[in-house]
Amino acid sequence: MSAELSIKASVVVGDLRAEYDLQVQAGEVLAVLGPNGAGKSTLLRAVAGLVPLTRGRLRLGGRLAEEAPGGARLSVRERALGVVFQDYLLFRHLTALDNVGFGLRARGATRMEARAAASEWLARLGIGELSGRRPEELSGGQAQKVALARALATSPDVLLLDEPLSALDVESRSEVRAELRSVLADFEGAALVVTHDPADAAALADRIAIVEGGVVTQLGTPEALATGPATAYVAALVGRTGFDVVLGATGTVVHEGLGEIQGTFVARAERAGATAAGDAMGAGDGNDPHATAGRAFASIRSELVEVLIPEALGPGEADTAAGETSVNTWPATILRLERGLGSTTATLLLGDARASVRLTARLPLDTALGRAGGLRIPGGPHEGQSVLVCLPPSHVAFVATR
Numbered sequence: 001m002s003a004e005l006s007i008k009a010s011v012v013v014g015d016l017r018a019e020y021d022l023q024v025q026a027g028e029v030l031a032v033l034g035p036n037g038a039g040k041s042t043l044l045r046a047v048a049g050l051v052p053l054t055r056g057r058l059r060l061g062g063r064l065a066e067e068a069p070g071g072a073r074l075s076v077r078e079r080a081l082g083v084v085f086q087d088y089l090l091f092r093h094l095t096a097l098d099n100v101g102f103g104l105r106a107r108g109a110t111r112m113e114a115r116a117a118a119s120e121w122l123a124r125l126g127i128g129e130l131s132g133r134r135p136e137e138l139s140g141g142q143a144q145k146v147a148l149a150r151a152l153a154t155s156p157d158v159l160l161l162d163e164p165l166s167a168l169d170v171e172s173r174s175e176v177r178a179e180l181r182s183v184l185a186d187f188e189g190a191a192l193v194v195t196h197d198p199a200d201a202a203a204l205a206d207r208i209a210i211v212e213g214g215v216v217t218q219l220g221t222p223e224a225l226a227t228g229p230a231t232a233y234v235a236a237l238v239g240r241t242g243f244d245v246v247l248g249a250t251g252t253v254v255h256e257g258l259g260e261i262q263g264t265f266v267a268r269a270e271r272a273g274a275t276a277a278g279d280a281m282g283a284g285d286g287n288d289p290h291a292t293a294g295r296a297f298a299s300i301r302s303e304l305v306e307v308l309i310p311e312a313l314g315p316g317e318a319d320t321a322a323g324e325t326s327v328n329t330w331p332a333t334i335l336r337l338e339r340g341l342g343s344t345t346a347t348l349l350l351g352d353a354r355a356s357v358r359l360t361a362r363l364p365l366d367t368a369l370g371r372a373g374g375l376r377i378p379g380g381p382h383e384g385q386s387v388l389v390c391l392p393p394s395h396v397a398f399v400a401t402r
């Protein structure tokens with residue numbers, strides 16, 4: 001089946017040199033998630049035709065929409081898109097009804113036809129009674145729904161939503177999110193939702209594309225990202241912590257500074273453009289013998305990182321823990337401690353300067369208070385303290401990243 005939206009292109013705006021390689025099928029919702037300035041909105045603007053491609057192609061609804069340099073370029077209006085921007089951009093002088101009917105009028109519908117269709121859409125989104133109101137008479141959530149109705153009214157091939165829930169407070173956000181989810185489930189075209197909120201991405205999308213520094217660094221289902229993040233950014237989003245490792249030809253996983261690391265492969269990180277089925281590696285114990293040599297990302301849930309405080313270990317235990325027989329255990333320094341309500345977050349530097357691995361551990365309350373191994377450590381753990389860090393192998397997940 002050909003994708004409803006397919007982009008394989010570079011886009012240069014200001015300092016950003018972005019490389020996008022994404023496909024969205026009909027009926028699929030792809031969320032684009034990433035840090036500030038990563039190039040999420042630029043992707044959406046490129047698809048909408050507001051930013052030109054520097055090189056590459058964009059296909060929409062089975063048509064070539066743009067090819068650069070020097071190829072075809074459909075105008076914004078020719079692209080059969082429904083777009084909802086962050087700030088909604090409703091026409092201030094028009095009622096909700098006429099805002100929704102605007103696109104249909106522009107496509108040749110009579111005023112009566114446009115109003116009838118607009119009225120249906122407003123009713124479907126549960127705001128039929130607001131059809132006579134102007135934008136300044138609408139709450140953020142209501143305006144969001146009007147903008148969504150306007151985007152859907154023209155039956156677009158592709159729906160583009162830029163931070164559709166960011167202007168809403170916590171309560172209306174969850175209500176509108178649920179509504180949006182059901183609208184997206186009925187939408188037959190491809191939908192691209194840009195967000196910086198992992199909760200929105202997980203709730204709304206079939207797959208999530210992570211964009212960092214203008215590049216898609218991971219692409220997969222919310223579940224795949226949660227269990228096997230491929231970058232430190234994704235790891236932090238899903239409550240894990242991790243670092244890059246190298247996958248040896250024999251299936252061993254090594255880090256230049258830390259040496260061999262043991263754990264489990266959960267899945268190969270889906271690369272941009274790869275299909276989920278074709279790229280799956282499957283779960284299993286130990287390192288997957290079919291894994292090809294290359295880079296991988298190791299991660300573990302932050303609360304499962306064991307921080308051993310030498311003062312709290314019995315005689316000889318510290319030596320044993322640090323010795324060659326113990327797996328995934330390294331000396332480390334506590335760089336920072338941040339107190340939370342139920343736990344304390346520790347930033348740790350593992351190994352020597354060459355290893356330069358930073359991990360985030362969530363220390364249980366007991367450890368944070370200085371009670372560990374039945375002993376009391378005067379003053380509890382402190383910044384600058386030398387500790388031992390253990391990553392229990394059964395909780396370490398690897399995903400191949402290239």
Ligand SMILES: Nc1ncnc2c1ncn2[C@@H]1O[C@H](COP(=O)(O)OP(=O)(O)OP(=O)(O)O)[C@@H](O)[C@H]1O
Pocket residue numbers: 013014015016034035036037038039040041042043196
């Ligand atoms: N019109 C422009 N002129 C110059 N630089 C631009 C322009 N648009 C984008 N950029 C550059 O591209 C980078 C990415 O912008 P973009 O809006 O795509 O980021 P984003 O991922 O949507 O971030 P945010 O979450 O902050 O909205 C910006 O940091 C900026 O350097």
